[in-house]
Amino acid sequence: QVQLVESGGGMVQPGRSLRLSCAASGFTFTSYGMHWVRQAPGKGLEWVAVISNDGSHKYYADSVKGRFTISRDNSKNTVFLEMNSLRPEDTALFYCARDRGAVVGAIRLEFWGQGALVTVAS
């Protein structure tokens, strides 16, 4: 079965960096696009970033563009989110999610991990 396990969350000061990882298993990783979606405490879902199956296409929400970088290592079935210049408003539970396809012109989220909590505070 599909498993997505996030790691790397924690508390960090404003302006600092953090890298999240998502280890995937139970499916052919190289066939699917992968996303990060976040949820601030008590709030709704916010899409953050996506990377296509082969890593050739990367797209970001306007709120994180220029600060966050999504990447993947297909040899290790892992997707990453490098977060720089963190702000208090970035505090959220960050979910890794798999798309239904490779991600070329469509976003159809399917399976989700359990999330990694990121807290940005001084």
Place this chain on the structure above:
Amino acid sequence: NFMLIQPHSVSESPGKTVTISCTRNSGSIASSFVQWFQQRPGSAPTNLIYEDSQRPSGVPDRFSGSIDRSSNSASLTISGLKTEDEADYYCQSYATNAQVQGVFGGGTKLTVL
């Protein structure tokens, strides 16, 4: 980008049918697929509907999705309501301008009383 507008909350009794709307404020609802997710308290979201009206395997046929071009909206209908259906529900679509960006509705809290 466009926004997806959902009612903040809906409530209905067990056994009844409820419909949650998701209205796109610009551009055609039919121009990009709509997905629906259920999120129970303390849990990750799960996919209920994809590509407007398709149901993943394992999702009960009490859940159905549709789009309405005249109101520029998508709808999630849950029939035969059960107390376990009490959860937050989110619609999701995407913008395809110079890049592809995901868009979520604000979420609807369903109370089954």
